[in-house]
Amino acid sequence: MASTFAAVFEIVSFGAIIVLVVLGLGIIASMMGIFNFAQGEFVLLGAYVTYLAYAHGAPVWVGMIAAPFVVGALGFVLEALIIRRFYAAPIVAMLGTYALGLIIRESVRGLIGGFYLTVPEPIGGSIDLGSVHISAWRFTIIVITLLVMGACYLLLARTSFGLRVRATLENPALARASGISTPLIYGATFAFGAALAGLAGALIVPVFSLFADLGIRFLIQGFVAVMVGGVGSFIGPVAGAGLIGTLSAALPWVMSPVVADVLVFVLAIAFIKFRPQGSLPGKGSNHHVD
Amino acid sequence: MGGASEAVARVGEEPDVVTGESAPAARAPAGKASAGWKVLPIVEGLVLLIALVLPWVLQDYLTVFATRVVILALFALSFDLVWGYAGIMSFGQALFFGAAGYGVALMARDLNVTSILLILPAGTLIGLTAALLLGGFLLLGRYPSSVIFVSLGTLTGSYAADRLARGWYYLGGQNGIPSIPPLTLGSYEFEEGPVYYYMVLGILVVVYLLCRFLVRSQFGLALAGLRENEQRIAFFGYKAQHLKAIIFAVGGTIAGLAGSLYAFHEGFVWPNMLGVVFSTQVVLYVLFGGSGTLIGAVIGTVIIEGVSFWLSDNYRDIWPIILGVLLLLVIMFRPLGLISFVLGERERVGSFGKAPSKEPGNAAP
Numbered sequence: 001m002a003s004t005f006a007a008v009f010e011i012v013s014f015g016a017i018i019v020l021v022v023l024g025l026g027i028i029a030s031m032m033g034i035f036n037f038a039q040g041e042f043v044l045l046g047a048y049v050t051y052l053a054y055a056h057g058a059p060v061w062v063g064m065i066a067a068p069f070v071v072g073a074l075g076f077v078l079e080a081l082i083i084r085r086f087y088a089a090p091i092v093a094m095l096g097t098y099a100l101g102l103i104i105r106e107s108v109r110g111l112i113g114g115f116y117l118t119v120p121e122p123i124g125g126s127i128d129l130g131s132v133h134i135s136a137w138r139f140t141i142i143v144i145t146l147l148v149m150g151a152c153y154l155l156l157a158r159t160s161f162g163l164r165v166r167a168t169l170e171n172p173a174l175a176r177a178s179g180i181s182t183p184l185i186y187g188a189t190f191a192f193g194a195a196l197a198g199l200a201g202a203l204i205v206p207v208f209s210l211f212a213d214l215g216i217r218f219l220i221q222g223f224v225a226v227m228v229g230g231v232g233s234f235i236g237p238v239a240g241a242g243l244i245g246t247l248s249a250a251l252p253w254v255m256s257p258v259v260a261d262v263l264v265f266v267l268a269i270a271f272i273k274f275r276p277q278g279s280l281p282g283k284g285s286n287h288h289v290d
Numbered sequence: 291m292g293g294a295s296e297a298v299a300r301v302g303e304e305p306d307v308v309t310g311e312s313a314p315a316a317r318a319p320a321g322k323a324s325a326g327w328k329v330l331p332i333v334e335g336l337v338l339l340i341a342l343v344l345p346w347v348l349q350d351y352l353t354v355f356a357t358r359v360v361i362l363a364l365f366a367l368s369f370d371l372v373w374g375y376a377g378i379m380s381f382g383q384a385l386f387f388g389a390a391g392y393g394v395a396l397m398a399r400d401l402n403v404t405s406i407l408l409i410l411p412a413g414t415l416i417g418l419t420a421a422l423l424l425g426g427f428l429l430l431g432r433y434p435s436s437v438i439f440v441s442l443g444t445l446t447g448s449y450a451a452d453r454l455a456r457g458w459y460y461l462g463g464q465n466g467i468p469s470i471p472p473l474t475l476g477s478y479e480f481e482e483g484p485v486y487y488y489m490v491l492g493i494l495v496v497v498y499l500l501c502r503f504l505v506r507s508q509f510g511l512a513l514a515g516l517r518e519n520e521q522r523i524a525f526f527g528y529k530a531q532h533l534k535a536i537i538f539a540v541g542g543t544i545a546g547l548a549g550s551l552y553a554f555h556e557g558f559v560w561p562n563m564l565g566v567v568f569s570t571q572v573v574l575y576v577l578f579g580g581s582g583t584l585i586g587a588v589i590g591t592v593i594i595e596g597v598s599f600w601l602s603d604n605y606r607d608i609w610p611i612i613l614g615v616l617l618l619l620v621i622m623f624r625p626l627g628l629i630s631f632v633l634g635e636r637e638r639v640g641s642f643g644k645a646p647s648k649e650p651g652n653a654a655p
Binding site for chain 1: 379381427428431433435436437438439441442443445446447449450453454456457458566570573577607608610611613614615617618621622625
């Protein structure tokens with residue numbers, strides 16, 4: 001019983017991490033119809049900012065709060081200077097963001113060297129539930145993920161900014177005609193997606209420690225999750241991320257980790273093949289994913 | 291597809307239909323361009339000439355390096371066919387390259403087969419089979435697959451293969467399969483050096499000529515149409531998905547050939563050969579040199595590998611950053627690659643089949 005609970009906790013906390021990473025990816029893919037290859041590097045940057053703050057003597061949580069803002073600001077600038085040119089061509093966007101990611105990753109590699117740098121958990125220790133001990137920090141990640149998901153949902157569904165975002169997603173031409181500045185919305189959305197990745201990076205760095213290839217690990221899982229979930233809605237990528245995260249954390253408990261790893265990808269690709277619109281597609285999806 | 295291909299051939303005489311975004315300069319009548327000075331054969335001839343004399347002027351260890359570059363150029367050619375000519379973004383081309391490499395390495399290790407007459411066909415066959423399976427799955431089906439799905443599907447395939455090879459003890463895990471014996475022909479052993487170099491150069495030239503023939507044939511014209519406007523090609527009666535699957539398989543075949551040569555030249559195979567590292571590397575080569583021209587893929591490989599080799603002593607750390615910046619600049623400002631500095635749009639698109647007839651509507655400039 002106790003070990004089952006520990007396993008479930010392990011699975012849920014990994015799923016939460018994937019959800020955090022995928023949320024930004026999914027929002028950008030839904031909105032602009034591009035798959036951002038630099039998203040993994042935004043995660044890396046978030047982790048790096050947190051490490052930097054810690055290395056300069058600030059408490060870890062200060063870095064964690066700063067990370068999404070720093071990465072979001074960078075995302076805003078990059079969107080205005082570079083990404084904006086790519087919206088018409090999704091493949092070129094992939095290559096362009098890949099190049100951006102390469103630049104960021106290799107710069108960080110140059111800054112930190114080939115090391116694995118550790119950052120302590122701001123909330124250490126464990127929570128005891130009877131005979132089970134679960135990591136307090138991983139529990140905090142789950143809570144924060146839930147909060148972020150709730151906040152994103154409220155932002156998109158209940159605010160006037162969210163309304164404008166949804167209008168731009170649904171019909172950009174009509175949104176422009178109605179006086180909505182779609183370039184600004186695109187910029188804000190990209191910055192927001194980047195900020196989410198930065199937050200994800202900041203939260204996971206105590207768990208995975210900081211190394212240059214931190215982002216790549218999540219990138220492909222993120223893409224697969226977005227496609228499984230379906231582009232164009234808020235809930236689709238989240239559901240996909242939950243599914244992929246849970247599967248890739250749960251399968252190694254019942255089979256060899258190597259087979260599990262590969263099986264998740266094969267299952268996901270097969271699923272997308274036979275259901276290209278994803279499990280929970282949004283209304284704006286059909287003209288964005290072509 | 292006789293009737294349909296004739297219809298497409300006539301469309302091909304109007305450059306703006308095939309290229310979509312061609313510049314006004316490209317609207318000159320096709321007959322004039324063929325009578326003028328052609329850049330492409332000159333570039334090709336120059337590259338071949340340099341490649342032929344290279345072992346005479348290079349030191350031995352540089353010849354070994356040049357051999358590796360020639361093999362990688364073959365690999366780049368395979369990606370260029372798929373992306374540059376058919377518009378299929380294969381982000382997992384290394385899957386075929388690495389699968390063939392691993393396959394022939396296993397043949398050498400477990401079956402003691404090193405004869406070139408068996409190894410190269412086997413590697414080619416592995417590449418073809420893998421590409422048929424993956425391409426068939428990703429490209430064929432009731433609904434046409436989206437570009438995004440194919441690119442992410444190939445990327446995922448390559449990544450998954452990498453993970454599998456890393457974790458599978460039989461394939462050597464992280465370390466791969468070391469100390470593969472040299473290729474043999476009868477009792478002769480191909481060691482690294484000028485002989486190996488000329489052997490792979492010969493293969494590259496043959497494959498290059500075959501590709502050149504392929505992309506200038508009616509099939510190549512259909513591919514170009516596919517790249518520019520898939521729907522239109524489908525309306526002409528072509529089975530667009532089948533065309534894509536065929537060229538994807540051809541690309542995989544060439545990648546398999548390159549992979550088996552690479553495995554025996556390096557003497558070992560390791561998981562990166564299958565994975566995202568090599569897959570994206572080949573994308574860099576082709577984009578850099580110029581996709582949609584065969585020689586562009588070769589030139590891109592030579593430049594990137596050459597500069598990387600040259601900088602590796604002093605600037606090892608910043609070279610990937612420079613590479614990223616250059617790639618970004620090329621994508622943003624020179625989407626047709628370095629070759630577009632010397633090669634006009636009209637010639638890049640090429641002329642297909644017989645010389646265009648002087649129809650009244652077409653003859654006037």
